[in-house]
Amino acid sequence: MKLRNALDLYANVVHVKSLPGIKCRHSNIDCVIIREQTEGEYSALEHECVTGVVECLKIVTATKSQRIAKFAFDYATKNNRQKVTAVHKANIMKLGDGLFLRSCEEMAKLYPKIEFERMIVDNCTMQMVSHPQQFDVMVTPNLYGNIVDNLASGLVGGAGVVPVLLIQQTVLFLNLVHVTLTQKRHINLPLYGEMIRMLVETVLKDGKVRTKDIGGQSSTQEFTYAVIHNLKLPDVQQQARA
Numbered sequence: 294m295k296l297r298n299a300l301d302l303y304a305n306v307v308h309v310k311s312l313p314g315i316k317c318r319h320s321n322i323d324c325v326i327i328r329e330q331t332e333g334e335y336s337a338l339e340h341e342c343v344t345g346v347v348e349c350l351k352i353v354t355a356t357k358s359q360r361i362a363k364f365a366f367d368y369a370t371k372n373n374r375q376k377v378t379a380v381h382k383a384n385i386m387k388l389g390d391g392l393f394l395r396s397c398e399e400m401a402k403l404y405p406k407i408e409f410e411r412m413i414v415d416n417c418t419m420q421m422v423s424h425p426q427q428f429d430v431m432v433t434p435n436l437y438g439n440i441v442d443n444l445a446s447g448l449v450g451g452a453g454v455v456p457v458l459l460i461q462q463t464v465l466f467l468n469l470v471h472v473t474l475t476q477k478r479h480i481n482l483p484l485y486g487e488m489i490r491m492l493v494e495t496v497l498k499d500g501k502v503r504t505k506d507i508g509g510q511s512s513t514q515e516f517t518y519a520v521i522h523n524l525k526l527p528d529v530q531q532q533a534r535a
Contacts (some may be wrong), residue, residue: 294337297330303357304364304460305330307442309425314451314497322449324428327368328438329361329393335410353389353434358396365397365432366404376429377401380417380437383434393434408430410443414441421445453506492523 296302305328311320338350365377371466379397383390394411411418414437420427421444433441446455495500502519503509511519 294335299335301331301510302460303329303331304361304458305438305442306368306458306460307441307445308456309449310442310453311449312497314500315454315493317449319425319448322425322445324425324431324445325368325372325374326431326433326438326442326445327361327365328433328435328442329357330435330438332357333435335439339414351386351389353392355396358393358434359400361399362400362432365430366400366407367406370404374486376406376410377404378410378412378417378428378431380412380431380433380441381412382414384413390434397432417441418444421448451506453504489520492520495523496520 305326307326307328308387309322309324309326311317311322332352332354334349334351336350336352338352339347341347368374369377377397379394381390381394381397383394398409398411401407414433417431417437418441421441425445425448431438431441442455443452445450446501449455496519497507499519502511502516504511504513504516
């Protein structure tokens with residue numbers, strides 16, 4: 294939390310996508326969860342006003358709500374996404390979450406080609422486990438995003454197969470399996486990113502080398518070697534270009 298605040302890493306971007314070779318309850322999932330992660334319930338402003346009574350402050354500002362909303366709509370536009378869903382609890386927290394939701398609604402007016410919807414976080418979690426394919430880009434405050442992106446990761450095989458970006462003017466890349474694909478796309482090297490995606494999916498489809506989190510016994514190093522070995526396949530670069 295201190296690192297995120299010090300570097301102003303305001304946007305946590307999680308791409309949740311079904312992968313071949315990993316059997317899950319749902320298939321054809323492809324959504325992006327964008328979480329504001331520098332305020333909200335994680336502001337770490339709390340105190341014990343009297344013995345046995347603790348007050349925790351939830352901070353929501355128009356500036357940061359508008360910033361994350363703009364980031365979500367810009368992301369959808371740049372990546373040919375069709376819909377942005379704002380996740381909130383404004384029916385109860387009318388001021389705090391109300392400010393976040395209004396910021397998203399106002400930003401949506403500037404992007405008429407992107408469909409916009411609102412969804413209360415309670416319903417969102419139910420919809421995620423029952424029909425996750427309906428989601429495209431989701432924009433959330435800090436706490437809800439933390440919960441929703443972990444829930445979504447479980448739908449496609451776990452946190453180890455889900456890439457995460459922490460974004461400011463610089464980017465930190467976390468998680469190892471698909472993170473290189475995300476990095477290559479971010480720095481405008483889509484061909485190499487697509488090649489790596491195909492290599493990883495080839496290893497997963499083959500099923501011989503799997504890490505423990507997806508039902509295998511291989512180490513991450515062994516998985517990496519298997520990916521590198523597939524670089525020798527003559528049709529990989531040709532398929533990536535196609």
